[in-house]
Amino acid sequence: MLLNFDGLGAWKWPLVIFTALVSLFLLLPILFIVALSFGSSQWLIFPPPGWTTKWYVELFADPRWIEAAWTSLRIGLVVTVLSVLLGLLASFGLVRGRFRGAETLRALFLTPMILPVVVFAVALYAFALRLGLNGTFAGFVLAHTIVALPFSIIAISGALQGFDQAIEDAAVLCGATPLEAKLRVTLPAISHGLFAAAIFSFLMSWDEVVLAIFMSSPTLQTLPVKIWTTLRQDLTPVIAAASTLLVALTLILMLLAALFRKGDAR
Amino acid sequence: MPAVAVPVSSRPAPLGAAEPSGFAYVVPALLLVIVFFVFPVAALLLRSVTEPAPGLGNYAELFGSTTYLRIFLNTFLVSGLVTLISVTAGFPVAWMLAIMPRRLGRIVFAILILSMWTNLLARTYAWMVLLQRTGVINKTLMAMGVIDKPLELVNNLTGVTIGMTYIMLPFVILPLTGVIRAIDPAILQAAALCGATRAQALRRVLLPLALPGILSGALMVFVMSLGYFVTPALLGGTANMMLAELIAQFVQSLVNWGMGAAAAFALLVVTLGLYALQLRFFGPGRAGGL
Numbered sequence: 001m002l003l004n005f006d007g008l009g010a011w012k013w014p015l016v017i018f019t020a021l022v023s024l025f026l027l028l029p030i031l032f033i034v035a036l037s038f039g040s041s042q043w044l045i046f047p048p049p050g051w052t053t054k055w056y057v058e059l060f061a062d063p064r065w066i067e068a069a070w071t072s073l074r075i076g077l078v079v080t081v082l083s084v085l086l087g088l089l090a091s092f093g094l095v096r097g098r099f100r101g102a103e104t105l106r107a108l109f110l111t112p113m114i115l116p117v118v119v120f121a122v123a124l125y126a127f128a129l130r131l132g133l134n135g136t137f138a139g140f141v142l143a144h145t146i147v148a149l150p151f152s153i154i155a156i157s158g159a160l161q162g163f164d165q166a167i168e169d170a171a172v173l174c175g176a177t178p179l180e181a182k183l184r185v186t187l188p189a190i191s192h193g194l195f196a197a198a199i200f201s202f203l204m205s206w207d208e209v210v211l212a213i214f215m216s217s218p219t220l221q222t223l224p225v226k227i228w229t230t231l232r233q234d235l236t237p238v239i240a241a242a243s244t245l246l247v248a249l250t251l252i253l254m255l256l257a258a259l260f261r262k263g264d265a266r
Numbered sequence: 267m268p269a270v271a272v273p274v275s276s277r278p279a280p281l282g283a284a285e286p287s288g289f290a291y292v293v294p295a296l297l298l299v300i301v302f303f304v305f306p307v308a309a310l311l312l313r314s315v316t317e318p319a320p321g322l323g324n325y326a327e328l329f330g331s332t333t334y335l336r337i338f339l340n341t342f343l344v345s346g347l348v349t350l351i352s353v354t355a356g357f358p359v360a361w362m363l364a365i366m367p368r369r370l371g372r373i374v375f376a377i378l379i380l381s382m383w384t385n386l387l388a389r390t391y392a393w394m395v396l397l398q399r400t401g402v403i404n405k406t407l408m409a410m411g412v413i414d415k416p417l418e419l420v421n422n423l424t425g426v427t428i429g430m431t432y433i434m435l436p437f438v439i440l441p442l443t444g445v446i447r448a449i450d451p452a453i454l455q456a457a458a459l460c461g462a463t464r465a466q467a468l469r470r471v472l473l474p475l476a477l478p479g480i481l482s483g484a485l486m487v488f489v490m491s492l493g494y495f496v497t498p499a500l501l502g503g504t505a506n507m508m509l510a511e512l513i514a515q516f517v518q519s520l521v522n523w524g525m526g527a528a529a530a531f532a533l534l535v536v537t538l539g540l541y542a543l544q545l546r547f548f549g550p551g552r553a554g555g556l
Contacts, residue, residue, distance in 0.1 A: 001458040002472050003451035005365045011464055019362040022355055023374050026381040026435060029392035032402075036395065044395050046402045090295040097288025105292060112303055114541050116493025118510040119530045120307060122517050127306035146303050149295060207385050210495050214518075227387045231500060235395055243388030250383045254376070 030247055037240035044235060055241040065242065068226035075137065075222060076205040079144040083201035084194060086145070087152030094153070095160045106153075113150035117210045120146070125214040135217025143211040148201035155200060159193020160186075195260055199253060311534070314527035324528035334512070334529075341509040344423055344498070345491035348430045353484045355431075356438035357476070363439065364446040382436040390500050393429045394420060397501070425501035426508070430494060434487045441486075445479030446472075482548040489540045493533055509533050 001007045008015065032046070037055055039048025059065050094106050112120060124143055125134070133139035163186060171181035187194070209224035216225045223242070230239055314324050328334050363374055381389070396402055397419040404416040419425055453475070457467040473480075495510035502508065507515070509529065516526030 002361075002454045002464065002467050003365055003446070003449060004454075005367060007458075009464065015358055015362050019359045019366075019374060022359045022435070023377045026432070027377045029389060029396060029432070030380065030384055032396065033388060033392045043400070046405075086295040086298065089291045093288040093291030097291065099287040099289045105296070108304075109295065109299060112299070114489070114537065115307070116495075116510060116533055116537055118493060118495045118513055119310075119534050120303065122513055122526060122530055123306040123310035124302065125517065126310055126313075126523065127302070142298075142302050146299065149299070153295075203383065209387060224385070224387055227385075227391070228496075231387065231391060231394070235391070235398075239391055240395075243385065243391055246385040246388050247380075250380060250385075254379055254383065 033240050033243045034247060036237055037244040039237065039240075042237065044237060044240075055237040059238050059241045062238075065223075065226060065238075068221055068223045071137075071140075071220060072206055072223040075140045075144060076202045078141050079148055079205040080198050080202045082141065082145045083148040083152040083204075084156075084197050087149055087156050087197055087201075088194065090149075090153055091157035091160050095157050096165065109153050110150045112147050117147065121211045121214045124211065128215065134215060135220050137220065139215050140212065140220075140222065143215055144205035144208055147208065147211065148204040151200040151204060152197035155196040156190065156193045159190035159196075163189050192260070196257075199257060203253070307534075310523075310527050311531050312527075313523050314525075314531050317524035317527070324524045328525065328528050328532065337507050337509060337512050338532075340423065340506055341492055344426055344430065344508060345488050347427050348434055348491045349484050349488045351427070351431045352434045352438045352487055353480060356435055356442060356483070357480060359435075360439045360442035361446055361472075361476075363443045378436045378439060381432075382440075386433070386496055387500075389432065390429055390497050393425070393432065394500060397425050397428065420501055421503035423502065423506050426498045426506075429497045429501040430491055433497060434491065437490070438483045438487055442476070442479050442483050445476055449475050478548055482544055485540060485544045485548075489537050489544075493537060 005012070035048065036044055036046065038051050038053065039046070040050035040052040040054075041048050090109060094102055094109075121143075128134045128139050133142070167189070168181045168186050171185045172178055176184070207224060208222075209228055212222045212225045213228060216222065221229075223246075227239060227242060230236065315322065317324075359374070363371055366374070398404075399416040399418075401419075403419065404413075407413045408416065419428070449472070454467055454471060457471045462471070493510050494508070495514065498508040499511050499514075502511070510533070513526050513529045513533065516522045516529060520526075
């Protein structure tokens with residue numbers, strides 16, 4: 001009755017309308033930014049009095065925005081590689097290892113995901129000040145890898161748990177070395193987990209702002225830090241243009257993920 | 267690896283044992299986490315009892331002053347409100363998403379993912395613009411004659427609550443959808459056959475069955491809200507700070523590491539305590555979106 005869409009009777013339409021309203025609540029602000037980014041009003045009047053692409057021109061003409069985006073991209077890619085590699089190794093250990101304290105270790109690896117990021121940010125800030133890591137590329141990479149790693153471990157160990165180790169053993173019996181078997185049998189079989197880990201790790205780093213605020217220096221900042229410092233000054237439509245490009249990137253990643261899932265469902 | 271070649275036939279079984287314990291695999295990640303996570307956090311917490319003078323002076327000041335108590339109160343109040351609203355609004359949506367025709371469900375699902383994956387600052391920026399005095403919401407309400415002068419929707423706790431509810435909603439809806447999907451529809455049919463009305467079936471069958479999922483989602487949102495920094499800093503006002511902002515302010519503007527560390531420790535204890543509670547009652551939950 002209540003778990004059958006057609007059995008809801010008189011409740012059906014109120015519930016559907018409510019769901020539509022909540023969906024609109026989630027969707028409209030995003031569409032709103034996209035519209036504003038093409039609006040001609042400096043004061044963000046809505047609906048815009050006219051349409052323009054001048055905010056995009058302004059965005060691309062400012063080397064600080066381009067540089068920040070480039071820094072974010074470089075950090076994100078390095079973090080993705082590190083987080084997937086470390087996550088893969090750790091997942092092998094956690095899923096297949098037979099050692100005491102594996103559960104505790106897993107909990108430790110997942111802690112950066114639940115600890116309020118501001119606590120970690122302040123702690124790492126103090127530590128980085130002593131090591132001279134503030135404002136360095138390595139500092140950003142370290143900070144972001146720590147918070148990306150839990151997501152990588154969850155995705156990869158989930159895939160690894162679903163893979164029957166007997167297949168890898170069979171490859172070894174057929175003459176492959178253990179490393180060959182892992183690289184050519186196991187890795188392709190858990191590629192969906194690796195892919196998910198890569199996407200989550202990249203997004204984690206690309207969107208991360210709190211750690212980045214504490215890690216940044218006037219000479220090295222990521223895109224979110226640039227948005228943050230600009231937002232604290234005024235609400236210029238240039239931010240709307242930058243945000244719209246970020247929304248577009250999200251859409252592309254969603255599409256990629258959907259295509260990959262389709263290809264994966266053999 | 268072994269220097270002596272062992273005939274395969276003599277040892278067929280323990281192939282899986284080729285990795286004796288597997289601990290070596292964990293070492294690189296473990297080193298990273300210990301050096302750059304465990305150690306810095308521990309070192310920070312230590313400063314709360316050593317700076318400026320050894321002892322519990324920082325904690326006495328933190329819990330003894332009405333200014334800081336108000337910040338704690340604000341944090342709990344906003345987190346509680348955000349939790350209440352997102353769970354109340356999220357449950358019907360999760361319920362519909364679980365039973366909707368697939369094509370409709372896919373649209374709602376895509377909107378949830380888009381909203382969740384869109385840059386946090388972009389979403390917060392949208393609300394800063396929407397909620398300002400001359401923003402769309404105030405203008406529409408004034409044009410409709412609902413209000414005479416603009417409402418103060420931003421730079422206060424109202425703005426923070428709206429902005430954070432917006433961010434937390436997908437985190438409630440997605441896991442809850444899974445919980446509701448896992449409930450056997452036959453149980454609800456049985457309730458109907460036994461003469462239950464829809465309201466009775468909802469109150470006495472569906473809600474109790476979904477309750478563990480609802481509570482665990484509520485706890486997760488509450489904990490996430492307690493430590494939130496970006497949204498309160500941008501949508502809130504200077505008069506109504508939240509805990510995460512206080513920590514950042516102690517460290518960045520006031521350079522008072524002792525107090526900053528004490529406030530961080532308070533936040534850490536509450537957060538990890540509530541998570542332990544969640545693990546104890548609901549088992550290892552799934553993080554939103556994964």
